[in-house]
Amino acid sequence: MNLQKKSGELMYEIIIHLILIGLIFALFFYVTAGRVNSKEVKQQVVEKEIALLIDSAEKGMSFSVNRLNMNGQINGLKIENGKVLALIDNLKFSKGYEYFSKYSVSVVEKEDRFVVNVR
Amino acid sequence: MMNRIRLGKKGVMGEGILMIYRLMLISFIALVVLGVAAVFYDYYVDVRDVEARIMAVNVVNCLSPNGMFIANNFEGYENKILEYCGIYNSGRFYINVSVSGKKYKDGDSGLLWIREMYVNTAGESVKKYEPGYFSEVYPVIVDGQDEKLNIEVLVNHEF
Numbered sequence: 001m002n003l004q005k006k007s008g009e010l011m012y013e014i015i016i017h018l019i020l021i022g023l024i025f026a027l028f029f030y031v032t033a034g035r036v037n038s039k040e041v042k043q044q045v046v047e048k049e050i051a052l053l054i055d056s057a058e059k060g061m062s063f064s065v066n067r068l069n070m071n072g073q074i075n076g077l078k079i080e081n082g083k084v085l086a087l088i089d090n091l092k093f094s095k096g097y098e099y100f101s102k103y104s105v106s107v108v109e110k111e112d113r114f115v116v117n118v119r
Numbered sequence: 120m121m122n123r124i125r126l127g128k129k130g131v132m133g134e135g136i137l138m139i140y141r142l143m144l145i146s147f148i149a150l151v152v153l154g155v156a157a158v159f160y161d162y163y164v165d166v167r168d169v170e171a172r173i174m175a176v177n178v179v180n181c182l183s184p185n186g187m188f189i190a191n192n193f194e195g196y197e198n199k200i201l202e203y204c205g206i207y208n209s210g211r212f213y214i215n216v217s218v219s220g221k222k223y224k225d226g227d228s229g230l231l232w233i234r235e236m237y238v239n240t241a242g243e244s245v246k247k248y249e250p251g252y253f254s255e256v257y258p259v260i261v262d263g264q265d266e267k268l269n270i271e272v273l274v275n276h277e278f
Contacts, residue, residue: 044162101206
């Protein structure tokens with residue numbers, strides 16, 4: 001009876017142990033996969049390309065950015081506090097990249113693309 | 120009997136400590152692998168030289184529209200030409216313009232020696248902190264005379 005109780009406790013401990021190890025590794029693989037897929041680099045490329053286009057645009061110009069392009073699926077494109085923020089694939093966060101254009105910039109979201117207006 | 124109970128409690132405590140130790144060891148290994156992956160897969164896209172070039176074109180177009188440079192227009196703006204042009208300087212830019220002996224600038228000139236330091240001494244690992252640079256000479260007309268406009272633009276990193 002006592003032996004059964006002890007083996008039960010041991011089993012219980014091992015299961016908790018395995019669950020915790022599993023959680024640590026799941027978190028680790030999730031973060032590492034993000035790095036290996038280089039989504040952050042793609043995000044950097046999209047944001048910097050758009051910021052450079054804005055910087056070199058003259059007043060009245062506008063350009064389109066396709067949602068699905070060679071850098072992945074752009075789920076969100078925003079202009080906030082003088083920065084371009086792009087959300088690629090399932091990335092939820094972006095530090096953004098600042099532009100220095102003196103004109104007012106806005107983004108209009110269309111079904112398959114984003115239109116950036118420089119006014 | 121009492122001794123047995125005490126030993127049992129010590130055993131449970133020992134198991135607990137061992138478990139925490141194992142978890143910490145696994146977390147540490149995972150962090151080390153993550154750190155190595157972060158270093159190997161991290162990549163910085165450097166566009167500062169391009170930004171410097173675009174900024175130079177914008178400033179030249181602002182100071183000498185159609186190639187005409189009228190110095191009187193910039194009185195009081197000798198040290199804040201970006202403000203004159205309506206361009207917001209977040210602190211990343213240094214602009215130095217010289218036309219017919221007069222100088223116009225904006226931003227922190229400390230970027231010049233920072234760049235010099237990186238060009239002369241820095242290795243590949245710190246290269247991403249080197250400021251972007253562009254320098255060019257444009258022909259302009261000042262009071263009906265052909266002159267040269269020298270522009271130098273430095274762009275600091277965004278970190």
